Amino acid sequence: MGKAARRLIVVIYLLALVVVPVALVFWNALKDGLGPVIEALTDPVVVHALQLTLIASLVSVVLNAVFGVGVSVLLVRYEFPGKRALNALIDLPLSVSPVVVGLSLVIVYNVRDGWFGAPLASLGIQVLFSLPGIILATTFISMPLVVREVVPVLQEQGTDQEQAARSLGAGGWTTFRRVTLPGIRWGVIYGVVLCFARSIGEFGAVKIVSGNLTGKTQTATLAVEQLYQNFNQAQAFTIAAVLAGAAIIIISVVAALRVRVERRGA
Amino acid sequence: MSIVVSNVTKRFGSFVALDDVSLEIPAGRLTALLGPSGGGKSTLLRVIAGLETADSGTVNIEGTEATNLPPQKRNVGFVFQHYAAFKHMTVARNIAFGLEIRKRPRAEIDARVDELLKLVHLSQFADRLPSQLSGGQRQRMALARALAVEPSVLLLDEPFGALDAQVRKELRQWLRRLHDEVHVTTVFVTHDQEEALEVADDIVVINGGRVEQAGTPDEIYDAPASEFVMRFLGPTTHFEGHVVRPHDLDVFSIAVRDSVKAEVTEVQRVGHEVRLSAKPDSASDLTTVSLTRAHFRDLEVGEGDTVWLRLAQGASQIATEAAR
Amino acid sequence: MTAALSDSKGAAPEGGRVLRTNPRSTLTRGAGLGLGVIVLWFSVLVLLPLAAVVAVAVNGGWEGFLTTLTNPQTAAAIELTVLTSLAVAVLNVVMGTLIAWVLVRERFRGSRLLEVIIDVPFALPTIVAGLVLLALYGPSSPIGVNVANTRTAVFLAFAFVTLPFVVRSVQPVLEQLDREAEQAAHSLGASAGVTFRRIVLPALIPAIAAGAALSFARGVSEYGSLVLLSGNLALRTEVTSVRMLTYVENGNLAAASVVATVLLFVALVVLVAIDLLQRWLVRRG
Numbered sequence: 016m017g018k019a020a021r022r023l024i025v026v027i028y029l030l031a032l033v034v035v036p037v038a039l040v041f042w043n044a045l046k047d048g049l050g051p052v053i054e055a056l057t058d059p060v061v062v063h064a065l066q067l068t069l070i071a072s073l074v075s076v077v078l079n080a081v082f083g084v085g086v087s088v089l090l091v092r093y094e095f096p097g098k099r100a101l102n103a104l105i106d107l108p109l110s111v112s113p114v115v116v117g118l119s120l121v122i123v124y125n126v127r128d129g130w131f132g133a134p135l136a137s138l139g140i141q142v143l144f145s146l147p148g149i150i151l152a153t154t155f156i157s158m159p160l161v162v163r164e165v166v167p168v169l170q171e172q173g174t175d176q177e178q179a180a181r182s183l184g185a186g187g188w189t190t191f192r193r194v195t196l197p198g199i200r201w202g203v204i205y206g207v208v209l210c211f212a213r214s215i216g217e218f219g220a221v222k223i224v225s226g227n228l229t230g231k232t233q234t235a236t237l238a239v240e241q242l243y244q245n246f247n248q249a250q251a252f253t254i255a256a257v258l259a260g261a262a263i264i265i266i267s268v269v270a271a272l273r274v275r276v277e278r279r280g281a
Numbered sequence: 282m283s284i285v286v287s288n289v290t291k292r293f294g295s296f297v298a299l300d301d302v303s304l305e306i307p308a309g310r311l312t313a314l315l316g317p318s319g320g321g322k323s324t325l326l327r328v329i330a331g332l333e334t335a336d337s338g339t340v341n342i343e344g345t346e347a348t349n350l351p352p353q354k355r356n357v358g359f360v361f362q363h364y365a366a367f368k369h370m371t372v373a374r375n376i377a378f379g380l381e382i383r384k385r386p387r388a389e390i391d392a393r394v395d396e397l398l399k400l401v402h403l404s405q406f407a408d409r410l411p412s413q414l415s416g417g418q419r420q421r422m423a424l425a426r427a428l429a430v431e432p433s434v435l436l437l438d439e440p441f442g443a444l445d446a447q448v449r450k451e452l453r454q455w456l457r458r459l460h461d462e463v464h465v466t467t468v469f470v471t472h473d474q475e476e477a478l479e480v481a482d483d484i485v486v487i488n489g490g491r492v493e494q495a496g497t498p499d500e501i502y503d504a505p506a507s508e509f510v511m512r513f514l515g516p517t518t519h520f521e522g523h524v525v526r527p528h529d530l531d532v533f534s535i536a537v538r539d540s541v542k543a544e545v546t547e548v549q550r551v552g553h554e555v556r557l558s559a560k561p562d563s564a565s566d567l568t569t570v571s572l573t574r575a576h577f578r579d580l581e582v583g584e585g586d587t588v589w590l591r592l593a594q595g596a597s598q599i600a601t602e603a604a605r
Numbered sequence: 606m607t608a609a610l611s612d613s614k615g616a617a618p619e620g621g622r623v624l625r626t627n628p629r630s631t632l633t634r635g636a637g638l639g640l641g642v643i644v645l646w647f648s649v650l651v652l653l654p655l656a657a658v659v660a661v662a663v664n665g666g667w668e669g670f671l672t673t674l675t676n677p678q679t680a681a682a683i684e685l686t687v688l689t690s691l692a693v694a695v696l697n698v699v700m701g702t703l704i705a706w707v708l709v710r711e712r713f714r715g716s717r718l719l720e721v722i723i724d725v726p727f728a729l730p731t732i733v734a735g736l737v738l739l740a741l742y743g744p745s746s747p748i749g750v751n752v753a754n755t756r757t758a759v760f761l762a763f764a765f766v767t768l769p770f771v772v773r774s775v776q777p778v779l780e781q782l783d784r785e786a787e788q789a790a791h792s793l794g795a796s797a798g799v800t801f802r803r804i805v806l807p808a809l810i811p812a813i814a815a816g817a818a819l820s821f822a823r824g825v826s827e828y829g830s831l832v833l834l835s836g837n838l839a840l841r842t843e844v845t846s847v848r849m850l851t852y853v854e855n856g857n858l859a860a861a862s863v864v865a866t867v868l869l870f871v872a873l874v875v876l877v878a879i880d881l882l883q884r885w886l887v888r889r890g
Contacts, residue, residue, distance in 0.1 A: 021711065029722050103880045112849075115869060118858070122657045187633060236732045
């Protein structure tokens with residue numbers, strides 16, 4: 016197969032599968048001008064959905080950043096029994112169906128006979144059908160993303176600098192704060208950004224866990240579904256375009272940053 | 282003539298790797314392409330093999346016009362500095378590769394592989410993977426692999442460059458013996474003049490994309506065509522506006538005919554020889570003379586003493602750029 | 606995927622007893638505490654809920670499993686999901702390797718742009734992915750192609766969301782390949798095709814397999830992109846995750862758990878396979 020033929024096949028495949036469909040979404044959202052777009056974005060239901068998505072995603076990103084860095088340091092710098100098992104299990108959330116995630120949270124946190132749900136309810140804390148449940152779901156789903164970005168960076172950085180800091184008298188926490196963390200900051204940043212992108216996009220798990228109550232527990236992705244099913248296609252495409260645009264901007268920025276960081280570091 | 286290269290030029294961007302290079306490689310002999318790194322010798326080798334395409338010029342191999350032939354069709358064996366082993370195949374399968382793709386019968390392939398394994402002394406490693414071999418063993422395997430398809434020409438690109446000094450010395454002798462047994466036209470690239478002088482039948486000195494000189498090791502060493510060749514092949518020093526070899530200068534403790542007066546500035550004993558640094562009255566540069574310990578003892582001179590220097594009869598000398 | 610952590614086993618000293626130079630635990634007190642907190646967090650957030658699902662499923666005993674799995678609608682859903690995921694995995698093996706090859710070996714103007722395009726399916730919310738495909742291949746398609754509510758739609762959705770997996774798996778391996786080995790093959794007379802088949806491909810197979818496994822696992826778990834696109838027609842275009850959701854919405858958590866357990870088992874098998882593969886690779890050096 017000639018070089019040109021290969022290139023052509025690849026380009027056509029990607030155009031047909033990705034580029035044209037995505038472009039069409041933006042086209043559909045904008046084809047009637049900015050009027051409908053603004054109308055869609057100022058609809059209180061939509062505004063609430065976007066806000067809810069943002070809040071839940073930010074919280075889960077923070078949680079996963081702390082967890083992610085902690086797990087990465089443990090996996091790369093230490094030995095302990097069960098380490099290989101932990102390493103393999105960390106990837107679990109990425110391979111699990113979002114519906115299974117939602118189901119598992121319902122089983123554990125439902126008010127009637129949930130392992131945690133029942134006791135929490137008696138304390139007045141409601142998890143399902145409210146923000147905490149949504150946060151749990153998005154945190155679960157995007158958990159491995161920070162770890163996957165930080166581990167390779169940590170491995171490559173090596174222990175030399177940390178050992179130098181120790182020999183100069185720095186304690187464990189100080190070494191971490193002033194030597195390790197700055198060294199892995201790009202891995203953390205990429206991981207956090209990918210985690211955020213994944214969180215705002217979560218659909219299946221959140222659908223089950225939130226109850227999809229319009230204006231109360233409906234995230235942006237759930238709003239898209241509902242709007243489309245209610246034949247409100249224009250608004251559905253608008254929000255879809257907003258979410259798609261955010262995702263594309265995020266990965267473009269990450270790609271550009273990666274190139275620049277590699278060039279500077281090399 | 283086995284390989285004829287005519288007016289080959291090769292550029293990489295604005296960098297000229299080969300500048301109108303023409304040379305002829307004699308058949309059945311072991312030729313070294315010698316020169317400093319970046320001088321173009323590897324590029325030339327790869328152009329001959331077809332792994333690079335020249336921008337202009339022709340390559341003729343064993344009478345066949347090869348310039349536009351892909352490497353597959355040139356019937357040249359190539360050995361790389363970093364072995365280029367087929368990592369997932371055993372040593373035996375590596376060697377058999379060329380024969381397998383030519384669809385030779387299994388029995389013939391097995392026989393030839395055995396023969397080659399014996400030739401390169403790797404018979405007991407036949408079923409090992411390349412990663413289980415030492416660097417020297419991998420290179421021997423690479424040689425066997427290249428020889429398996431009976432190429433008309435064998436090309437080696439700095440074959441011992443990735444090996445330890447000791448292994449390097451052993452393998453270069455081994456290559457010489459192999460060549461004597463197999464008699465394939467062999468060209469190898471090296472930047473080590475000792476290696477070229479020790480092993481090759483002919484040397485081509487290449488620098489800055491140009492051929493400086495081609496000839497036997499004796500010709501190149503004793504009758505260098507340029508200051509560069511002289512400097513590259515061995516130690517040199519200045520004397521009377523010329524570049525000469527330190528061991529071609531005779532030292533006397535009394536004035537003799539045609540000698541130059543000089544003051545000894547430093548005496549260095551290095552192993553079996555003694556290096557004298559002397560400043561001739563007529564020059565501003567120091568001249569270095571190397572002589573045997575015995576000769577030095579007989580002279581009975583030391584730092585600060587006066588000596589007389591004279592270039593030996595028939596010694597090579599090249600006028601320096603400054604003197605011209 | 607999480608990078609393979611190479612086993613750091615020190616060499617045994619010559620003669621005498623073999624000392625274990627790789628200690629069982631190098632945790633300091635602070636690190637040990639951190640590990641405890643992290644394991645607790647991970648368990649509460651991830652492991653416990655998943656275990657609960659398995660517990661509920663097992664609670665129904667073998668009859669529970671059989672009843673659910675032999676339900677015609679459920680069986681049809683599982684069959685559709687698994688077969689389509691396999692088919693898409695095969696498609697990705699071919700197209701993913703091809704795309705990776707073009708990206709690494711045949712750089713051209715705009716190949717940087719292709720890199721971003723390939724990541725889009727991974728970053729896009731799944732519901733948006735469904736809408737995206739619907740725009741071009743649904744009822745209001747500008748080119749008149751309408752596969753909504755057909756099995757083709759399921760295949761299409763899977764192909765979209767699993768696009769990056771084989772590509773991203775193969776790409777780094779291709780970049781690290783020893784080019785001189787291919788040149789050696791050429792000098793020995795091998796054509797480009799033979800060289801690819803006998804020298805390049807064997808080196809890529811572990812990466813291709815890992816990517817295919819991830820692609821399969823993702824396909825089997827996919828939900829959001831199918832909701833609007835496939836119509837979720839029972840026995841025809843309904844996938845496993847949709848079936849599960851129906852069970853949940855009807856309050857039949859037991860049946861949902863059975864299906865979920867089957868999916869979890871599949872995910873676990875895939876994870877173990879990848880882990881083994883990576884360890885084998887690290888050993889091979």
